Structures are given as structure tokens and as C-alpha cells.
Amino acid sequence: MTDREKAEDIEAEAARWVWRLDRDGHTPEQEAELEAWLARDERRRGAFMKAEAVWTLLDRARDTAPPAWQAAEARRSKRESRRALLAGAGAAIAATVVGGGVLIWREDQFRTGVGEIRRAPLKDGSAVVINTTSAIDVAFRQKQRTIRLKEGEAWFQVAHDVQRPFVVEAGAVRVRAVGTAFSVRRRADGADVLVTEGVVEAWVDGAARAPTRLTAGQNAFIDNSAAVHEAVAAPAVVDRKLEWRYGRIDLAGETLQEAVADFNRYNARKLVIADPGIADERLYGVFNTDGPDAFAAAVRASLGVEIEVRSSEIILGRRRAS
Amino acid sequence: MTPDRQRIVNWVATEIMPHEAGVRAWLRRSRVPPDEIDDLMQEAYAKLVGLKQIDQIQSPDGYFFQTVRNLLTDKLRRAKVVRIEAVMEIDALSVCSDEPSPEQVAAARRELSRVQALIRALPDRCRRVFELRKVEGVPQREIARRLGISESAVENEAVKGMRLIMRALQEQGADLGGDRMRKKTNDRSRKG
Numbered sequence: 301m302t303d304r305e306k307a308e309d310i311e312a313e314a315a316r317w318v319w320r321l322d323r324d325g326h327t328p329e330q331e332a333e334l335e336a337w338l339a340r341d342e343r344r345r346g347a348f349m350k351a352e353a354v355w356t357l358l359d360r361a362r363d364t365a366p367p368a369w370q371a372a373e374a375r376r377s378k379r380e381s382r383r384a385l386l387a388g389a390g391a392a393i394a395a396t397v398v399g400g401g402v403l404i405w406r407e408d409q410f411r412t413g414v415g416e417i418r419r420a421p422l423k424d425g426s427a428v429v430i431n432t433t434s435a436i437d438v439a440f441r442q443k444q445r446t447i448r449l450k451e452g453e454a455w456f457q458v459a460h461d462v463q464r465p466f467v468v469e470a471g472a473v474r475v476r477a478v479g480t481a482f483s484v485r486r487r488a489d490g491a492d493v494l495v496t497e498g499v500v501e502a503w504v505d506g507a508a509r510a511p512t513r514l515t516a517g518q519n520a521f522i523d524n525s526a527a528v529h530e531a532v533a534a535p536a537v538v539d540r541k542l543e544w545r546y547g548r549i550d551l552a553g554e555t556l557q558e559a560v561a562d563f564n565r566y567n568a569r570k571l572v573i574a575d576p577g578i579a580d581e582r583l584y585g586v587f588n589t590d591g592p593d594a595f596a597a598a599v600r601a602s603l604g605v606e607i608e609v610r611s612s613e614i615i616l617g618r619r620r621a622s
Numbered sequence: 623m624t625p626d627r628q629r630i631v632n633w634v635a636t637e638i639m640p641h642e643a644g645v646r647a648w649l650r651r652s653r654v655p656p657d658e659i660d661d662l663m664q665e666a667y668a669k670l671v672g673l674k675q676i677d678q679i680q681s682p683d684g685y686f687f688q689t690v691r692n693l694l695t696d697k698l699r700r701a702k703v704v705r706i707e708a709v710m711e712i713d714a715l716s717v718c719s720d721e722p723s724p725e726q727v728a729a730a731r732r733e734l735s736r737v738q739a740l741i742r743a744l745p746d747r748c749r750r751v752f753e754l755r756k757v758e759g760v761p762q763r764e765i766a767r768r769l770g771i772s773e774s775a776v777e778n779e780a781v782k783g784m785r786l787i788m789r790a791l792q793e794q795g796a797d798l799g800g801d802r803m804r805k806k807t808n809d810r811s812r813k814g
Contacts, residue, residue, distance in 0.1 A: 311664075349631065350664070350788065360737045
């Protein structure tokens with residue numbers, strides 16, 4: 301592009317226009333001349349809009365009341381009090397439950413739908429964050445706190461209690477902690493375990509092999525035959541893989557295929573790779589778990605492939621003629 | 623100015639401009655070159671000119687972020703060589719496009735009350751021009767007479783002053799938008 305007008309020159313010219321209109325008013329001649337100037341470059345319209353906005357803003361030097369913001373604040377406080385009301389109602393319900401079942405550790409069940417990420421406090425002071433399409437049963441007994449991960453993935457922040465170990469059952473895999481934080485993702489042939497704090501022990505129910513100790517920053521796949529596929533200690537990797545707790549997918553060199561599989565856990569509208577040639581392309585970036593379309597747009601931009609957005613799926617890459 | 627136009631201008635002044643600093647800070651962090659940032663901002667404001675309805679826009683700052691983000695995506699798509707990181711980072715924006723935090727609303731409101739301070743901070747003659755025109759409502763011709771300078775000199779002072787004020791507005795609030803976007807990084811450092 302040759303001789304592209306600089307933004308700052310446009311800005312100066314826009315300010316001049318505002319000043320002149322303030323002086324002369326909006327005469328038809330002025331309007332026509334202004335429109336001719338504006339029509340030459342889209343950026344000029346933006347610069348002029350902003351200059352007018354600043355000019356308007358400066359009127360507040362005279363009348364200082366900012367009605368728009370007051371209104372915005374009024375809306376906000378109304379919303380917040382509603383939120384507080386809801387929170388209050390939730391607490392009341394919880395209290396009733398606790399009142400009815402002191403000391404008898406009630407079985408709890410949690411289930412999440414597609415794309416749902418749920419945080420829940422547990423009765424012992426622990427907290428759980430449950431990922432998309434997951435189900436857990438909670439059974440707290442005198443001697444042991446047991447969580448059955450029936451499906452999916454969850455991260456646990458375990459309240460310290462040496463008398464009652466905290467055990468997560470994921471199929472045949474068992475993970476035990478005393479006071480620590482870790483996640484377990486159940487898979488068909490075993491379970492992934494990621495440790496964010498402290499130490500956990502993982503083993504397979506009925507296997508002769510001694511439990512494997514995993515410490516903060518480690519992540520491992522325990523397969524159902526009790527083999528441990530231990531990854532190198534990499535706290536950054538553990539953090540990244542737990543970004544789902546914040547509703548995000550953090551890619552750092554995962555293949556498109558892996559990324560697509562991850563997105564599809566969270567969304568009813570599935571991503572489909574139509575061109576096998578791009579499946580192994582490696583990607584970087586942070587996305588919202590519920591934003592497959594934004595991800596697709598980024599794929600289109602970075603890999604230079606076409607995408608097709610349909611109601612039920614998003615096709616990445618052109619389908620090869622069959 | 624038509625009433626519709628004036629409504630949009632007011633809306634831009636109160637609901638959009640306070641967030642420009644945050645958007646600029648994000649663009650800088652995404653390593654978009656400064657001259658491209660200026661271009662993008664003007665193009666983004668240009669998109670707002672054409673709005674037919676502003677009442678339905680519940681979160682103007684989110685809307686503005688999204689507008690800039692779309693412009694940037696388009697730009698990157700048209701570019702022949704694309705830094706993959708740049709494209710991906712665009713998506714970090716969606717994290718920020720929810721409602722402004724109470725701190726932001728408060729800070730943006732402070733910014734409005736700072737208008738007088740903005741005028742006071744101008745170089746002497748510049749400041750007089752704005753005080754006379756905006757605070758006292760003196761007509762331009764009369765300003766020239768009172769200051770003993772030509773009308774075109776007054777015009778030049780006005781243009782200079784407008785630009786200094788714009789500069790101040792778009793840089794001063796840099797922290798508030800930035801905070802919101804640093805949220806993610808904070809989460810990480812806390813975990814790490």
C-alpha cells in the first residue's frame with residue numbers, strides 16, 4: 301500500500317472538522333464537504349466519530365453529572381442484589397440439609413452436562429470442580445472419604461484429615477490423598493492423574509504392584525493393567541491441562557486432532573476435520589471451551605483452510621472429493 | 623447533527639471511550655505494531671458509526687472488544703504471512719468480553735469526572751481556548767478576540783488540545799482494561 305495516510309494525520313484532521321462544525325454549524329455545504337472527506341477512507345469516519353465523542357465529553361466540564369454511568373451503576377447494583385438474594389437462598393437450602401444429617405455422611409451425587417463445569421463444596425471442607433460430561437458419587441464414611449468417578453474428569457482440593465484418607469475411584473484405578481489437590485480423568489483403559497499440590501498415591505484395585513507416588517507438578521496415566529505411564533514432572537503442563545476449571549482450553553503444541561477432541565468434549569456442535577492433511581498441525585493459543593467457532597476461525601486464519609459452519613457441526617478444511 | 627447521530631456520539635463518549643485504553647493495552651501485549659493499533663482503533667470507531675441500534679448492546683465494552691477483535695482477525699487473514707501466536711492470542715480476548723468489573727465502572731466514571739482535570743493539564747493557551755469554549759461557552763470568534771490571536775491560530779490550538787486530550791484519555795485508563803485481561807495470568811501465577 302503506497303502513501304497510506306497516517307492515523308495521526310487523520311486524527312488531527314478529524315479534530316479540525318469538529319472545531320469547524322462547532323464554529324459554522326452544520327450547513328449543507330459543510331456537510332457535503334465533510335462527507336467527501338469522510339468517504340475517502342473508512343478510518344476517517346472512525347476518527348471523526350471519536351473526535352465528536354471527545355468534544356461531547358468536554359461538555360461535562362460544564363455540567364459534571366455523568367447520567368449514563370449513574371444509570372449503568374443503578375442497573376449493576378440491582379443485578380448484584382438479585383445475585384446476593386440467590387446466594388442467600390442457596391445457603392439456606394444447604395443449611396437445611398446439614399441440619400438433617402449431622403455426622404451421618406450423606407451420599408452426594410454430581411453430574412454435569414455437555415459444556416458444563418461445576419464447582420461444589422464437599423461436606424468435609426474439600427472442594428471439587430467437575431468437568432464437562434462427568435458424574436461423581438460422594439460417600440464420606442468414618443474411616444474413609446470415597447469419591448467414585450463414574451465418568452469424565454474432576455479436580456479435587458482435599459481438606460486435610462489424616463484419620464480419613466480421601467480416595468478417588470476411577471474404574472479400577474485408585475488415587476489416595478490426605479490433604480492435597482489433584483485431578484483424575486477417567487478413560488476407557490485407565491485414568492489420568494494430575495497433581496497440583498502435595499502427594500498422592502495411585503494404584504489399581506486388586507493389582508499386586510505397590511502404589512505409585514506422584515508429587516505436585518507430576519502427571520501420569522495409570523492403565524487398568526496397573527502399568528504406570530509417568531510423564532516428566534512439568535508443573536506448567538499440569539496447569540495448562542487444568543485450564544478447563546476456568547472454562548478454557550490452553551493449547552501449546554497439541555495437534556489439531558487432539559485440540560478438536562478436546563473441544564468436542566465441551567460442545568454439542570462438534571468440530572470435524574475434513575482434510576486429514578491438517579490433522580497433525582500443531583497449535584498454540586488459549587480458547588474458551590464453549591467457543592468452537594472462535595477456534596475454527598483461528599484455524600482458518602492460521603492454517604489457511606476453509607471452514608464451514610453448520611448448525612450441528614463445524615467442518616475444518618475442505619472435504620476431499622470422494 | 624441529527625438526534626440519532628448525537629445519541630451514538632454520547633454513547634461512544636460514555637460507554638466506549640473509557641475502554642479504549644484497555645483495548646490498546648491488549649493490542650500492545652499482542653505485539654500489534656503501534657501504527658496498526660492506531661489504524662485498528664479508527665476502523666473500530668468507524669464500525670460504530672453505522673450502528674442502527676445501541677440500546678440492545680448490553681455490554682458496550684464487550685461489543686467494542688469484539689469489534690476490534692473481528693477487525694484484527696480479518697486483517698490477519700488477509701495478510702500473507704501470519705504469526706500463529708498472533709491469531710491464537712486474539713482468542714484470549716473473549717475471556718475479557720464479559721461485563722466490566724465494578725472497579726472498571728468506577729474507574730471509567732472517574733475518567734469522566736477527570737474531564738476538567740484534562741483541560742487543566744493542557745498547555746496554557748490551549749487550556750484557555752477550551753476553558754472559554756467549553757466551560758464558559760464563549761463563541762470561537764470572541765475567543766480569538768479575547769486572546770488577541772487570529773481565528774486560525776485558535777483553531778490550531780483547539781486541534782492540538784483535542785489531540786492531547788484524546789491521547790490522555792486513551793493512555794491514562796490503560797490500567798483498568800489491563801487488569802481485567804491480566805486476570806488469566808494471575809490465575810496461573812497463583813497456581814504455579
